[in-house]
Amino acid sequence: MWPTKEVTDLTTSPIIRADNERLEVPGVAALTHDWLAAIGEDPDREGLLKTPQRVARAWGFLTGGYQLTLGEAAGDAVFEAEGSEMVIVKDIEFYSMCEHHMLPFYGRAHIAYIPDGKILGLSKFARIVDLYARRLQVQERITTQVAEAVEELLAPKGVAVLLEGTHLCMAMRGVQKQNSSTTTSAMRGSFRDDPRTRGEFMSAVQQTFKNR
Numbered sequence: 001m002w003p004t005k006e007v008t009d010l011t012t013s014p015i016i017r018a019d020n021e022r023l024e025v026p027g028v029a030a031l032t033h034d035w036l037a038a039i040g041e042d043p044d045r046e047g048l049l050k051t052p053q054r055v056a057r058a059w060g061f062l063t064g065g066y067q068l069t070l071g072e073a074a075g076d077a078v079f080e081a082e083g084s085e086m087v088i089v090k091d092i093e094f095y096s097m098c099e100h101h102m103l104p105f106y107g108r109a110h111i112a113y114i115p116d117g118k119i120l121g122l123s124k125f126a127r128i129v130d131l132y133a134r135r136l137q138v139q140e141r142i143t144t145q146v147a148e149a150v151e152e153l154l155a156p157k158g159v160a161v162l163l164e165g166t167h168l169c170m171a172m173r174g175v176q177k178q179n180s181s182t183t184t185s186a187m188r189g190s191f192r193d194d195p196r197t198r199g200e201f202m203s204a205v206q207q208t209f210k211n212r
C-alpha cells in the first residue's frame, strides 16, 4: 500500500471529486510500463505512451478508499433526532475491484437502519459505500464493513445492508457466466432478531427489482 495522504479538504478528496482522478499512485506508472511489455505490447508505441500515467491516476481513484477514514466520509452529518421509523436508502450504485483477479465488480447497495436518537445525512450512505468499494475487495466484506460503519456512527436499533453485484471475473473470463449476479447481506440488531423488520426491508428492496 502506498503512503497514506492526509485528506484535510474534503472538497478535493478523491472520493468526493468522483469525476476527477487526481491522485496518482506512486510506482504504478513504472509497473504498468513493465506490465505492457510483459503481455507482449510495445509500451513505447504512440497509443500507449501516456497509458502508464493514466493507469496510475485511474488506480488512485479506484482504490481511493484506502486514503479516507470513516469520519472523513461521514463528515459532520450525524444529527440528533426523535423517532425510530425505518430509513431505507436504495439503489446506491457501487464499483469495486475483486481482490482475486483485480477485475471490476459492480452493482447496487441497499441500506436500512432504525434510529436510536441519531440519524445520518442521506448522501453519506453513498459515501460510505464508496469508502469501502474503492479498494481491492470481496463483495461480502464491503457488505459487512458498511453495516459496521453505520453501527459505529449511529448505534442504531438495527441496520441492514444488501448488495447485488456482477463480477467481471466470472463474466469475461473463468466460468464466463454473463448473467449471474451475487447477493450478499448483513443484518444487525432488530433486522437480525425480528423477522417482520427484516421482511419490511426485503420487500422494499424487492420492489426495486420489480420496477427495473
Ligand SMILES: Nc1nc2c(ncn2[C@@H]2O[C@H](COP(=O)(O)OP(=O)(O)OP(=O)(O)O)[C@@H](O)[C@H]2O)c(=O)[nH]1
Residues within 6 Å of the ligand: 098, 099, 100, 137, 138, 139, 140, 167, 169, 170, 174, 175
Ligand atoms: N466469495 C467471493 N468470491 C469472489 C469474489 N470475487 C471473486 N470471487 C471468487 O474468487 C475465487 C478465486 O478462485 P481461485 O480458484 O483461487 O481462482 P481462479 O482459478 O481464477 O478461479 P475461477 O474464477 O473459477 O477461474 C473465484 O471462485 C471467484 O469467483 C467475491 O466478491 N466474493
Ligand SMILES: [Zn+2]
Residues within 6 Å of the ligand: 098, 099, 100, 101, 102, 103, 167, 169, 170
Ligand atoms: Zn475475481
